[in-house]
Amino acid sequence: MFSLDTIVQGLLLGGLYALFAAGLSLVFGIMRLVNLAHGDLIVLGAYLILGLGTVTGMNPFVAALIAMPLMFALGWLLQTRLLNRVLGEDILPPLLVTFGLSVVIQNGLLAAFTADSRKLAAGPVESASVAVGPVQMGVMPVMSLATAVAVILGLNLLFYRTALGRAFRATSDDAVTAQLMGIRPQRIFAMATGIALVVAAIAALYLGTRANFDPSIGPARLLYAFEAVIIGGLGSLWGTLAGGVVIGLAQTMGAAINPEWQILAGHVAFVLILMVRPRGLFPRAID
């Protein structure tokens, strides 16, 4: 029915989507914040890496290392100055603020960099491929899946093995009680958004090296990422990886039947899974 190649490509694409989704999943799981600007923040990260690379002549992988603390700072500022003020019972204010932010970032990038497509040049590794048995795999897609697994492993270690992670989980479960135990939710939230944007910088690296990007592509990437988070279940990082793989597989399988059905197949898979399991596959937290 579907060739082994299709399935492998789907898995690898899923890795990229999981990378887009990991930061979102963290923020969504801890503070139920629907960050509609996450896709645009990833694109912003890609331009940041591009800019650093152009100015200093660095390889994008090195530039990404410098972009990561900058993105952390941006996330911290964003959360403390803006998002903490609108978080609450009502989901509308944060939704609208991040929506406004999305429009501002998109058009800011458009004004600064024009609508031209850009790409991060990573050198010969871009076109390199490895043969595993009968299947040819690009080195970059394999690296993005490996990075996604590493990022989620890292986030899970942080989440379940450190004091910060304990604070994350406590705030996610019950922010009021966590506050009684001496945790300051607002600082925890700022940490979480900072880390989410570090992950966004990593995602930006792969977004920019694997394909062209321009200021307008954020929302579509955001939607795939959200689908991955929701399919995976609230607060489950491994679930997000699984969700990304589901979307990736559905897209490549759809494309194998008819190239025009690629994106549609991903969305249909999302709807079908939510019809059966409205809370996703592996929900950890209660929404």
Next chain:
Amino acid sequence: MMKTSFPAYRPLALAVLCAAALALVPLIGPRAVVQDLFGILCLLVLALNWNMLAGFAGLVSVGQQAFVGIGAYTMFAAVILFGLDPLAGVLLGGLVAMALAVPVACFVFRLNGAYFAIGTWVAAEIARLGLGQWKALGGGTGTSLPKGTTRDMLGVGPVKEWLGVSSAAASDILLYWLALGLVLVTLGVSWAFLRSRMGLGLQAIRDNAMAARAVGVDPVRLKALVFLLTAFGTGLCGGLLFIQITRITPDAAFSLLDWTAFVLFVVVIGGIGTLPGPIVGVVVFYALERLLSDYGSAYLIVLGLFGIAVMLFARRGLWGSLSGRTGLELLPLGHRAPASASAVRP
């Protein structure tokens, strides 16, 4: 705080006056103004509908472009495939949008809060990509209305003769009046609905879901009703809009920016959860657009920042803040307390 509301007839008189003034615009204004105002009136219809959804029923949808696109595509199908009049197509568009809202509701009503928002967006994307497969209507690259469609549209002839203008101008004027009519009907129906027993239930759910259920209000039934009715209104508006645009592509008909983002900003800036809010919002939107039209993307940046500022500093929007400060109420939704309650004194 005591709220002073005008006697009921005054806002009504004001509304009639405004509507009459707007209705007269095509008789004196140039055609470009009529076309511009048509777009603004359509935006207002979308905003009134989204305000009912998000502001009163608590259904924060970011996928209303689905119903604009479905209404528009239905109108195109009616004209191109079945040779119907475009206005019949508009009506059909509203009905089809409402019919398709049923399966969409079956899916998104299983989801809560943020999941609901994302679910509606995915539904709209599915509709966009699905209709992009419809080869008879041009597939992904879209198609245009046949030449002369708007000239032969129902009602264009009489308007042309009566005002002595060209066919093209007559069709613009007719569409403008229809959009104005749709605004007034939407406003009237919204007001009547919110003042009714069902509307009271809806606002009770918004204010305290538990207490509302305890007195026998069924939230799902009421919210589903609002979802279907707003899909109808949004679908009608989509059909009207695309008669004037005359060309359809899936990306334009299901544009998140044009049919949902702008609408969100209009409602939020004006004042979500109030009836005059969207009207104030649309006026501000129009003014901003005029002021910043030469600066391209700066306009959207200002709009985004304005929306964020409202959420930070005046969450009830311009109208909500004004009405909160002054006690002024146009189109009041409150009910007088029953007389017997004030009669009981210790």
